[in-house]
Amino acid sequence: SQTIHQWPATLVQPVGSPLSLECTVEGTSNPNLYWYRQAAGRGLQLLFYSVGIGQISSEVPQNLSASRPQDRQFILSSKKLLLSDSGFYLCAWSVGLNYGYTFGSGTRLTVV
Amino acid sequence: DAKTTQPNSMESNEEEPVHLPCNHSTISGTDYIHWYRQLPSQGPEYVIHGLTSNVNNRMASLAIAEDRKSSTLILHRATLRDAAVYYCIPRVNPNFGNEKLTFGTGTRLTIIP
Numbered sequence: 001s002q003t004i005h006q007w008p009a010t011l012v013q014p015v016g017s018p019l020s021l022e023c024t025v026e027g028t029s030n031p032n033l034y035w036y037r038q039a040a041g042r043g044l045q046l047l048f049y050s051v052g053i054g055q056i057s058s059e060v061p062q063n064l065s066a067s068r069p070q071d072r073q074f075i076l077s078s079k080k081l082l083l084s085d086s087g088f089y090l091c092a093w094s095v096g097l098n099y100g101y102t103f104g105s106g107t108r109l110t111v112v
Numbered sequence: 113d114a115k116t117t118q119p120n121s122m123e124s125n126e127e128e129p130v131h132l133p134c135n136h137s138t139i140s141g142t143d144y145i146h147w148y149r150q151l152p153s154q155g156p157e158y159v160i161h162g163l164t165s166n167v168n169n170r171m172a173s174l175a176i177a178e179d180r181k182s183s184t185l186i187l188h189r190a191t192l193r194d195a196a197v198y199y200c201i202p203r204v205n206p207n208f209g210n211e212k213l214t215f216g217t218g219t220r221l222t223i224i225p
Contacts, residue, residue, distance in 0.1 A: 034212070044156065044215040059212070090155045100146065100158030101213055 002027035006091050006104035013111055019064075019078040021107050023091030026072065031093040033074040034101070035066055038088040050074060086111045116200050121220040124190050132185040132219055134200030139180055144203045146213065147174065147185045149196040156199065156215070159185065195223045 003026045013019060025031055035047040046059045048066035056066050063082060067075045074091055091104040117135040124130040136145065144163050148156040160167055160174045162183075167174040173186040187194055199218040 036215075043217050044150075046212055046214060049212055092155075098144065098161075100161060101148070101156070102158065103155035106155045 002093075002102065004091060004093055004102055004104045006089075006107055008107055009105065010108045011110070013081050013109065015083055015111055016080045019076070019081055019085070019109070021076040021089055021091075021109075023074045023076075023104055024072055025074075025093045028072070028093070028095055030071060031095050033068060034092040034094075035074065035076050036090040036092065036103075038090065040087070044090070048076070081111045083111050085109065116202065116216050118198075118200055118216065118219045120217065121222065123222045123224055124187075125224050126192060127189055130187040130190045130194070130221065132187075132198050132200075132221065133182065134184070135182045136200065136202050137181040139202045140204075141180070145174070145176060145180075145183050146201045146203045147172070148199045148201065148213075148215075149194075150199070150218070151193075151196045157196075159198070161203070190221075190223050192223050192225065195221055197221070 005024045007022060032051050034049045036044045037047055038044045047064060048056055048058055050056050050068045053068055053071055064076060064078050086109055089107045089109055092101045094101045115138055144161050146161040147159040149159055150156045160169055160172050162174045162176050164176060166176060175184045197218040197220050199215050201213050201215060203213055
C-alpha cells in the first residue's frame with residue numbers, strides 16, 4: 001500500500017535559520033508531489049508541485065525553495081527563515097487526474 | 113482556475129444526513145470535482161471525486177448537477193467524527209492546464225450530539 005512520510009512533526013526555529021523538510025512516498029512510482037502551507041486560521045496555500053525528478057513549479061514567490069532529488073522524495077528548504085514562514089506544512093502526492101491527493105501528517109513550524 | 117462558492121459553516125444533528133453544497137459555475141468540461149475534508153490539526157483527507165455522474169463510496173456520495181455548475185456532498189449518517197472543514201475543489205485537467213488542487217475556504221461542519 002502507498003504511504004507518505006513527513007518529518008519532523010513539529011519544529012521551532014529562530015528567525016534567519018535554515019530549514020529543510022523532507023517528504024517521502026512509498027508504494028508508488030512517478031507520483032506528482034506537492035507542498036502546501038496553512039498559516040494559523042487560514043486556508044491551504046499551494047507552494048510547489050513536481051511532476052518528475054528535478055521538475056519543480058513554484059506557485060508563490062517567497063524565500064522557500066523545493067527540490068526533488070529522487071522519484072519519491074520531495075524537500076522543502078529555506079536559507080533564512082522569516083517569522084511569516086510559520087505555519088503547518090503539508091506534503092501530498094497523486095498519481096493522476098482520476099485519483100485523489102493523499103496528504104502527509106504535516107510539520108508544524110514555528111519561527112521565533 | 114474555476115472558482116467555488118461554499119457556505120462558511122453548517123450544522124447538523126448526529127445520525128442525520130448532511131448535504132454540503134458547492135457552486136462551481138465556471139468549471140471547465142474536463143475538470144474533475146474533488147471533495148476533501150480537514151479535521152482539526154490534521155492534513156486534508158480525500159473524500160470523493162467525480163466528473164459527470166453521481167458517485168458513491170464508503171465515506172460519502174457526490175451528486176453532480178447535470179450542467180456541472182454545482183455539486184452536493186452527501187454524508188448519509190453524520191457522526192461526531194465527521195466534524196471538519198469540507199473543501200470542494202475543481203481539479204484542473206493537466207492536459208489543459210497546470211496539475212494542482214487549489215483550496216478555498218471550505219465549509220466548517222459542526223455535528224450536534
